[in-house]
Amino acid sequence: MKRRDCLKASLALPLMPLVLKAAAAPNGPWSRVRPGTAGWPGADQWDQLSRAVGGRLSVPQSPFLGDAATHAEAMAQIHNPFYIGDQPALTQTSGYFGAWRSVPSAQMVSARDSADVAAAVRFVRQHRVRLVVKGGGHSYHGTSCAPDSLLVWTRAMNQVQLHDAFVPQGARPGTAPQPAASVGAGAMWIDAYDAVTTHGGRYVQGGGCTSVGVAGLVSGGGFGSFSKAFGSAAASLLEAEVVTADGKVRVVNADQDPELFWALKGGCAASFGIVTRLTLKTHALPATFGGVSLKVQADSDASWRALAAQVLRFYREALCNPHWGEQITFGGDRVLSISMVFQGLDRQTAEATWQPLLAWIQSRAGYTVREPLQALAMPARDFWDADFFRQHAPRLIADDTRAGAPPRHMLWKGDQGQVGWFLHGYASAWMPSALLGEDRVETAADALCAAAEHMDVGLHCNKGLFGAPADALAASAGTATHPAVLDAFALALIGNAGGPVYPGCGGAVDEPDARRGALRTRRAYDALSAVVPHAPAYVSESDYFQADWQQAFWGPHYPRLLAAKRRYDPDGLFVIHHGVGSEDWSGDGFERRAG
Template identity: 85%
Template sequence: MKRRDCLKASLALPLLPLVLKAAAAAPLAGPRVRPGTAGWPDRADWTRLSQAVGGRLSVPQSPFLGDAATRAEALAQIHNPFYIGDQPGLTQTSGYFGAWRSVPSAQMVAATSSADVAAAVSFARTHRLRLVVKGGGHSYHGTSCAPDSLLVWTRAMNQVQLHDAFVPQGARAGTVAQPAVSVGAGAMWIDAYNAVTTHGGRYVQGGGCTSVGVTGLVTGGGFGSFSKAFGSAAASLLEAEVVTADGRVRVVNADNDPDLFWALKGGCAASFGIVTRMTLKTHALPDTFGGLSFKVQASTEEQWRALAAQVLRFYRDRLCNAHWGEQITFAGDRTLSISMVFQGLSREAAAATWQPLLDWITENPGYTVREPLQALAMPARDFWDADFFRQHAPAIIAEDTRANAPAHHMLWKGDQGQVGWFLHGYASAWMPSALLGEDQVVAAATALCAAAVHMDVGLHCNKGLFGAPADAIAASADTATHPALLDAFALALIGTAGGPVYPGCGGRVDDPGARRGALRVRRAYDALSVLVPKAPTYVSECDYFQADWQQAFWGPHYPRLLATKQRYDPDGLFVIHHGVGSETWSADGFAPRSG
């Protein structure tokens, strides 16, 4: 982090308790109303809203509670994220132990335009309704569902438009036009990649999981496999169209409503409004994308710790750069699993990069290679081309198996296990670059091995920007994401989950098992905390019960985010779990908290 950033942080942090106290004392709107209670809209009110949105108002239902044919189809498609995303009554995560369950809203507007969204927002504000928005529906914290709420469902707003020379609306004189892509609120990353890369020959920095919604990932400050090269997804945001709490449709960018625009770059849009369209910078496409994997197991604890230290040194010296991303996993059976991606390298060059580590493993006794190194490279334009994988590597992908599904709908096979999962526990921490120094690397390795005794620990190398190019660092620094991102060499992720538990699907929560899983996650996280006490973390992949979340997610940026929230949503219409300003609302978002 630059010295001036450290200075700004030191000045802002002591003020945070005062800012929070002021927010808590601010006047708030009254409690939200629920179906069957005084103030709930009557039939005539709902009819007027339906007319305003072209008849696209309905009651969302879970297909698992439908008739026999509907339920049978739902069960057959329960691991198809594209099917789940097309069901307004479902979310991609079915819940989190001790926290929330996936439950349909009371009413839903299936928006097709910003005018539909504005009508729904104004209706919710007028009638004091709990309001939620869902595009991709991937939130681990259940922010895209709430019982007794009005849902704004943006799935149909999935247009993708390429620009050869984009200039933001109302931009200052001299603003340089640049290649970009405009994406509707309901589009998934596979929609964007199909248009930008497969057909357009360019690259847009997005998410690794192809069924994730573009808007949620960008505004949450998200990452993709190649973020070490191109920065966070939020860093590429050039402009957004957003409906704010007053029902106004705004086009925001660095020159129009700049504070709101900045807040959308990592501050989580659902706390500030509903984004209906965003425009992202596109980049020149590298020559190649590829992947590399292998597994090695240590015989003893001493050898395990030595391997962990060696792989951290190897990462520091050979991999902590723009070419590499994805995961190094430490497992409780003393197995190190490598599942990395690369860009701009041939298969031979990528494999050769790892030879020094392989030589070290061979030269030292006590190690068994469980899966030999495999590397695959391809023209970058083919990386999200479903037809390419159908022909050359069908086992790597899973497809949308429904009749008449879009031909480009695919996801990586490894992501399919997340569809419908019920999280038992989850935690994450950004790992500062100092841990790679020779004076700390052994301690870091020891802590990782100690944590893995309780639960596997994955180092997601692309979710920390230490080692990234200067331009990617600078663009990512100009976002609301915690500045710790810039110095982190990886995000450590620990989690465990069970299968889907949607009402009617036949799944159930094994409470004792889930409780044990949550405890193991906590113990693993505590072991890592020896290295990084009170570690900052990534808002979209973290503990639902994250302590001191304002600091953990946004750090010195939180006062500015809260001031922006109070300006654009003074009555707290937009409330999400651990979102900006949510400290003034009850956990379910229905009742304001008094000072």
């Protein structure tokens, strides 16, 4: 031990009994309170909070544990994300094996505005109650779910306002106005797309899943189907209204609290405060949006690896550009599945793009086309118009089937399997552009095929920005997201899940099956690691047990994020799993670690 350390220790020894006593006490500086323990707010104190938020304080109740009629409705709507999202006691993911389960909070504030949120923040700060925040509730890591907590539920804050010429508050002189949309923290992307695109004729870069919350996706540095053209969602953030740990409502942008603003662009807002409104840049709408699908099966391992290598070459030459996005999946039964989207092309041009790959397949033995190439193009303004799809392509969407549901509520049919799922294992890896080089493409193909022997591997091409235009890359580089995304040609995703296991829904975790799913996911990831060792990962789609998560999620940006955390939330009021500064806390967010 160094002399300076010895001196520190000797000075600290007389104080140690007091420190240990404080740490052990329920109301000590190292712990939060729970119901039934000393310090938990009494009825009078909860009544004071209720009055402060206009009576919108209640105990969230799972509909699966309600009366017969409530339970029957919940069972009928269990695969409806809009219904699940409207239940404050539920989350869109029902849990993660060995990690967490969807459990309601002890109390809930149904916030209508930033004043409600600020009142809740001041209350938990005063009483040291665990705090969680939920808008869309899609977190795979259960960050909007914690037993014995106070939930701030922002679902009702879903207004969308369009601006022809937005200038951020307090902007420096000469800041040019630009088209934008202000979106409440509880809005889903279908709310934003309906207002901005269907009715407004412009584009806002958001998420692919229509029921995902706007605030969580933007602040997590999220991506949408067309991010290869427009960058990450965080890159379009112009301004945010956020309630910080001191209970203040702040409007932050590049000129007001710029470090906090930067942290909200990819650093996960729930580690820094509660976002109540975001203002996002909107873009000129392309003439068309569309999609392409194809399935091809190889009859041997050799032909499978040859196909994988050729697909990577084809992607490099024809698809790694702003026109294309979404998924190329390598399946364990040697099936290549294409489910991609495009923008700014007509159907004939999109189909012609794929002819070289089809010609390569057709000129060789060993391949069977299970589903022929299909292409669909439409006016871009109709891409999120539910009525358009109900009339022209109803098989592609699922509706919110509740009586009186907003007509804009639709989701892509392929996303419905995620509603309520219980994750067994999940992993992601940013795939660097170097793997597309001719000197590495064969090795990359071999790794993808080896991984697919254990679990399907999806390459989400829109979530890697290599091939994006310079302006999208520059804007995305100005966010807190891991810089690896700028050079990644795709995000590789591997996962396994079972059906819903909400208490009372009749589902149960099949532990042997869950263990197998987790093991297969890990083996697939390990096989892929042959070409991407220690790969950075996407925070919103990643392993709950991610090793070295600070570096994996944020890399060189982490020290700057941690400095912003220490500045704006020095006491750790906001804690989420593997969020910035969460290393200071126990896994459940209740006990502060000494150090």
